[in-house]
Amino acid sequence: MRCIVTGGAGFLGSHLTERLVAMGHSVVVIDDMFRGKKKNVEGCKGMPDYYLMMGDAANRDIYEKASDKMGGVDCIFHLAAINGTRWFHERPDFVIQVNLDTLRTALDFAKVRGARFVFTSSPEAFGEQPEMPLRNDSESLFSAAEKHGRHSYGASKYLGEILVQHAVKEHSLDARIVRPFNGYGPRLPGDSYGQVTGIFLKQCHTGETITIHGDGEQTRSFTWVEDIVEGIQMAGELDQGIDGSNLAGAAFNLGSAEEISITDLAQICLEITGSNSEIEFQEVGHPGDSQRRLPDLSTSELMLGWSANVSLRQGIESCWRWQKAEQR
Numbered sequence: 001m002r003c004i005v006t007g008g009a010g011f012l013g014s015h016l017t018e019r020l021v022a023m024g025h026s027v028v029v030i031d032d033m034f035r036g037k038k039k040n041v042e043g044c045k046g047m048p049d050y051y052l053m054m055g056d057a058a059n060r061d062i063y064e065k066a067s068d069k070m071g072g073v074d075c076i077f078h079l080a081a082i083n084g085t086r087w088f089h090e091r092p093d094f095v096i097q098v099n100l101d102t103l104r105t106a107l108d109f110a111k112v113r114g115a116r117f118v119f120t121s122s123p124e125a126f127g128e129q130p131e132m133p134l135r136n137d138s139e140s141l142f143s144a145a146e147k148h149g150r151h152s153y154g155a156s157k158y159l160g161e162i163l164v165q166h167a168v169k170e171h172s173l174d175a176r177i178v179r180p181f182n183g184y185g186p187r188l189p190g191d192s193y194g195q196v197t198g199i200f201l202k203q204c205h206t207g208e209t210i211t212i213h214g215d216g217e218q219t220r221s222f223t224w225v226e227d228i229v230e231g232i233q234m235a236g237e238l239d240q241g242i243d244g245s246n247l248a249g250a251a252f253n254l255g256s257a258e259e260i261s262i263t264d265l266a267q268i269c270l271e272i273t274g275s276n277s278e279i280e281f282q283e284v285g286h287p288g289d290s291q292r293r294l295p296d297l298s299t300s301e302l303m304l305g306w307s308a309n310v311s312l313r314q315g316i317e318s319c320w321r322w323q324k325a326e327q328r
Contacts, residue, residue, distance in 0.1 A: 181255025
């Protein structure tokens with residue numbers, strides 16, 4: 001299979017790229033390195049039928065060049081996006097622009113070329129929906145725009161799903177949607193623009209105070225990165241569901257059934273790292289932060305035969321070994 005992976009040098013994208021290359025697929029990564037790093041895909045360098053093209057995934061010309069490299073394209077895995085809670089509040093305009101412009105360009109190219117399309121959405125597309133687990137028919141609930149910019153990301157993913165479903169219905173595009181639930185693993189950013197698991201482990205490593213926004217009782221379903229990329233790969237590879245179903249327009253939650261509070265996550269990180277870092281609760285949480293996030297996995301299990309296999313403790317232990325090795 002000849003694949004284009006946008007955002008392929010980012011956290012999820014680089015792990016997906018490695019998996020596809022290892023399985024013998026031809027892969028062109030498109031990444032402008034705003035969030036991605038060349039180091040993330042260093043292991044693919046020199047592999048046959050692997051190419052890295054540095055550039056803007058909103059630029060149509062780069063897709064033409066990527067396709068020329070492989071003599072055509074069979075599947076586009078679209079992961080390019082601006083993620084990270086601080087970006088949502090500080091630059092909602094930038095988040096919306098990048099997320100929608102790159103999607104429109106990639107989607108239009110897929111329609112013209114007749115390529116399969118896998119859109120990486122997010123549970124943030126459901127906004128502040130309180131009813132769990134999140135299902136494909138769950139409503140998306142967003143607070144008033146005047147309050148904060150948090151939902152710049154989630155709303156862009158929601159609109160992205162609309163664009164994908166429109167392309168399926170009006171242009172007969174074979175497109176699928178995946179929603180990774182709080183992926184974590186090696187290469188997850190741990191700076192102030194990163195995600196909570198990476199941030200906590202970095203704070204444990206440096207001995208900094210672990211900062212928890214709000215009361216820490218908000219829950220998430222953290223999912224090991226290799227489990228997630230297996231689901232993304234399956235969504236792109238399968239011609240039909242394992243139950244014989246049509247996958248065009250299907251949406252898959254890729255998450256763990258293991259729900260845990262942010263406070264308990266911090267405790268696990270402390271236990272595994274042996275850190276003496278203290279926990280500090282900041283009264284004000286992130287505006288618009290959902291209190292719970294738990295996926296309904298029935299569609300993923302039925303149509304893809306997919307489920308998460310790595311427990312949170314196993315995953316955090318692996319992350320910690322990687323982080324210590326990186327700091328040597």
